[in-house]
Amino acid sequence: MRSFKTLLWLEHRRSWVWAVALLGSLAFWAWGIKQVLVWDVGERLAIRSGLLFTAGAIGVVVLCMMIGRIRSETRHGQYQVLLLTPPSGYAHVGARYLYAAGVAFAYFIAIGFLYWWITALAGIHLDVRSLFELVLAAPFYAISVSVLPLLAWTLLLMVFISAYRISGPGWIPGTVMLLGTPFALRWLLNGIFRISYSMPGWRLFANVPMAVIERLGQPDPETALRIEQVAYDGVPIEPMLIMLALTAVLLAIAGRIWQEVEA
Amino acid sequence: MTQAFLIVVRIALAGLVGFWAYRLWTGTRSWTSRGVGMIFSAALLWQIIGGRW
Numbered sequence: 001m002r003s004f005k006t007l008l009w010l011e012h013r014r015s016w017v018w019a020v021a022l023l024g025s026l027a028f029w030a031w032g033i034k035q036v037l038v039w040d041v042g043e044r045l046a047i048r049s050g051l052l053f054t055a056g057a058i059g060v061v062v063l064c065m066m067i068g069r070i071r072s073e074t075r076h077g078q079y080q081v082l083l084l085t086p087p088s089g090y091a092h093v094g095a096r097y098l099y100a101a102g103v104a105f106a107y108f109i110a111i112g113f114l115y116w117w118i119t120a121l122a123g124i125h126l127d128v129r130s131l132f133e134l135v136l137a138a139p140f141y142a143i144s145v146s147v148l149p150l151l152a153w154t155l156l157l158m159v160f161i162s163a164y165r166i167s168g169p170g171w172i173p174g175t176v177m178l179l180g181t182p183f184a185l186r187w188l189l190n191g192i193f194r195i196s197y198s199m200p201g202w203r204l205f206a207n208v209p210m211a212v213i214e215r216l217g218q219p220d221p222e223t224a225l226r227i228e229q230v231a232y233d234g235v236p237i238e239p240m241l242i243m244l245a246l247t248a249v250l251l252a253i254a255g256r257i258w259q260e261v262e263a
Numbered sequence: 264m265t266q267a268f269l270i271v272v273r274i275a276l277a278g279l280v281g282f283w284a285y286r287l288w289t290g291t292r293s294w295t296s297r298g299v300g301m302i303f304s305a306a307l308l309w310q311i312i313g314g315r316w
Contacts, residue, residue, distance in 0.1 A: 160299055167290040172283050173300060180303030183310045253295060260293035 007095035089258025201234030
């Protein structure tokens with residue numbers, strides 16, 4: 001436990017600039033949101049939502065770059081030193097991952113608050129339940145199905161490439177994993193789509209449609225029916241559970257490779 | 264003609280991925296890395312040989 005804390009501290013020492021820069025970038029996005037001055041309320045809300053979505057996407061790229069710096073560590077000799085240290089590979093991988101996942105949670109919860117802010121700017125007043133869903137439940141779900149497995153995949157990619165650094169062909173493992181992933185992912189997503197909604201969905205934002213209608217007016221009957229259906233069904237639980245399990249498997253494999261590779 | 268060309272391309276790509284798989288197997292002493300390499304090579308080979316083009 002003590003060695004894990006030390007590794008976590010080390011990760012913080014090496015990555016805090018990235019974390020602060022990422023979280024600080026939200027001030028820029030907040031400024032950008034205020035610059036959107038389209039007259040139509042719905043259009044303005046859509047553009048601001050798009051900006052926040054872009055902020056989330058860029059944040060994911062930055063987080064992947066933050067967690068996947070093993071190549072530069074290898075060049076500077078830090079990676080070889082870390083391989084020789086007493087803590088197990090699982091502890092090294094776990095500490096790196098936990099730090100990045102913590103930053104990701106903070107970032108996406110902050111984006112949830114910004115979403116709340118833009119809905120308030122649009123004159124849509126959410127109740128307490130919807131607010132909690134927006135800043136806690138929705139970021140947790142979104143991160144679980146996308147960011148957490150992606151970070152684990154990036155970490156595995158880097159550890160996998162590093163396992164070949166002595167024999168030389170560093171580009172071959174990287175290329176094979178990068179090219180093979182879309183096909184493996186397609187099979188996984190087909191399976192997920194097939195079993196989605198086998199269990200009852202997680203009902204998020206059940207009260208939001210009413211608040212939006214109060215402000216923006218009644219949509220056409222077809223759209224209203226679709227919104228009602230989505231609000232009633234909720235989001236499927238299965239993708240979240242499968243992606244969290246996949247994350248654990250990817251991290252376990254990365255930790256195992258770290259244990260096995262030669263320093 | 265097109266069919267024959269695609270078969271030649273498939274064979275060439277399968278050979279390339281097979282060579283990569285060989286390098287991934289022999290390039291490390293980590294069995295887990297070998298396993299990961301084989302899984303992704305197999306996914307690529309499956310797509311090259313059995314996939315719809």
